[in-house]
Amino acid sequence: MNFPRLRLLAALPLIVPTLVAAQPAGPGLPAGVARITSVEGVTEYRLANGLKILLIPDRSIDTVTVNVTYLVGSRHEGYGETGMAHLLEHLMFRGTPRFPSIKADFQRRGARYNGSTSFDRTNYYETFPAGEKTLDYVLDVEADRMVNASIARRDLDAEMTVVRNEFESGENSAFNVLRERAAASAYLWHNYGKAIIGARSDIENVPIERLRAFYSHYYQPDNAVLLISGKLEESETLRIAQKRFGRIAKPSRTLRKTYTVEPTQDGEREVTLRRAGDVQLVSALYHMPPGTHPEYAAVDVLVALLNHVPSGRLHKALVETGLASSVYGTERQQREAGFAYFGASLRQDASLEAARDALLRVLEGFSKSPVTEDEVELARRRLVNDIELTLADSRELTSVLSEYAGIGDWRVLFLHRDRLKRVTSADVRAAAARYLKPANRTLGMFLPTQSPDRAEIPPVPDLAAALKDYHGSATVALGEDFNPTPAGIEARVIRRTLPGGMKLALLPKKT
Structure with a gap:
């Protein structure tokens, strides 16, 4: 999870605010x-x-x-x-x-x-x-x-x-x-x-x-x-x-739980967006495990070593080479299976295909270019330091604990920090191999188009207005009542003998 600072810290103060430990339970607690x-x-x-x-x-x-x-x-x-x-x-x-x-x-x-x-x-x-x-x-x-x-x-x-x-x-x-x-x-x-x-x-x-x-x-x-x-x-x-x-009654209803589980993605997907704009964009989204999963610490480190500017892999591969103007990467630590999202922006005269290929080579190329111990250590240190700074700022801590309450339990913040401290390069390599793969990818590309040619679909028509006073054409004449008994059929049969001896039998009936 990202930990945005509420203020820029020009320098660390000599005395860092500390949170006062709560008193143990005792007779001083209010009733209820x-x-x-x-x-x-x-x-x-x-x-x-x-x-x-x-x-x-x-x-x-x-x-x-x-x-x-x-x-x-x-x-x-x-x-x-x-x-x-x-x-x-x-x-x-x-x-x-x-x-x-x-x-x-x-x-x-x-x-x-x-x-x-x-x-x-x-x-x-x-x-x-x-x-x-x-x-x-x-x-x-x-x-x-x-x-x-x-x-x-x-x-x-x-x-x-x-x-x-x-x-x-x-x-x-x-x-x-x-x-x-x-x-x-x-x-x-x-x-x-x-x-x-x-x-x-x-x-x-x-x-x-x-x-x-x-x-x-x-x-x-x-x-x-x-x-x-x-x-x-x-x-x-x-x-x-x-x-x-305390005066609000405990509800008697049973809280509804969500139960939809997204199936495993079964192949590459691609989205193209065309509308007015000044820059091109290319992005890649990958499904990730729930934010409380033990493996999520490795995912956090993986994203951090990719998205950091200027030391991250994406910046080095796309910005320093001139293929893109900027890069980005983030993860959504959610209660259920979330996602990581990466991308790059580039000028309109730059090659979107070249930026796309470079982006995917970095994201899906860890088997050829494994993470190093130094990369993992730098990313892990940044993440843990962000959490420690959050713990020293009670206002920001309140906001972050609200997020962790939403994904399951506020204590997951501390559990996640402890897991981050134990993440190894092997853990990060395993996460990259498991999730950053083509079958789990949705590629997105934005192509600036000043006058996009779209198919505008009309809304559902007002049938009540369309059918008001509608009576149709003349009423179709009803067919005759015909009793298909042997005697009734025989009475209607018209028999003829055609030239050459072929016999013809016709049974007329009004429809």
Whole structure:
């Protein structure tokens, strides 16, 4: 998993902020709160209604961050519902009967807020000056909109246009569209192949009733993780969290699980995109194991030694040789089988075929050019250092733990770090041989075309309008009633003898 820094570090400080270890369970816990486990300063508690609470105390800062993560994303959408998880994220900021102006209320309290939707989770977060009253207010709002959000038709109409604008903005990026097309070709059945933003027709037409049903099923305490970090007093924080969230009843419904498994890809696939643009793109997408799989650490290192600039293999093979202007590579550490995506951008006058061939030689050429110990060590060190920097920044740690909660369990962050430290060059070679192969590849190419010749398909016609007052032609005459008994047949038979002696029998009947 990539660990983007929230700020650029010009130099390492002499004193690195450290996370304060949680106190062991004891009589000071509020009623209804159970301590579950603790790992390196992060402590998990559980309420009776199933809500998980993670506390990440950090006395070195003067703010508090609250993050509510729901374990539902675009992976859970049904037919005609693409983009619904993201639409619901927008609607959650339209308020509740008790808190009709959530955004304005947050701003008055100096809180920075936002939300985001992914394949496996949706989260809402606020960062604000540390203070018991503000913390109480924020948790009150989050608890209320967990089960009492308005989800009204008028709000959907307003937010739909906002989301549609986001969709159109994404459509203007050839990079984004090519990645979406490659994923759609690679995933024939699983929702990881569908864009999180959704299809335009689904965004514009999803019924409000489906959004309400989606909300009431998944937005419940037993399907959520509450993360609180920063300058906080743990027992008081737990008391407020229990007061606000503990009154929500544990749902009686059985949470629906997804069960679609993408079949093993059985051959190379290729996508060509033609639309207006200034640069050419070539990319390759490969299926990868679930993000919690023990082998994923080797995948992480493999991607890191390929995509790094300037020492990565892709940069050296394509940029330094002049075949491409830039290269990229990323992996999606997901709850279920995700993917790695690589590519290059190049000028319009450059050879796309030459860049394609070089890209594939690097990605699928590890048998001829095995990874070295130095490559693995450098990539592993960068990845582990990124995680250690994240662990020293409670705000960023809160965000990253939200992602790992979405793929199965927040503790996987620490497990993944430990696995990274043990990755060997043999592990990376094995991962490259297993996954970076033609049969597992979906190739994507973007060809800038100022006037693409497309086949516009008309929509389903309005049959009610087409058939209004339609009566057809004259009524067809009915055939006669004929009784096919031997006597009835014999009475109708016309017999003739043709020249030459051939006898002819005819049986006339009106149809």
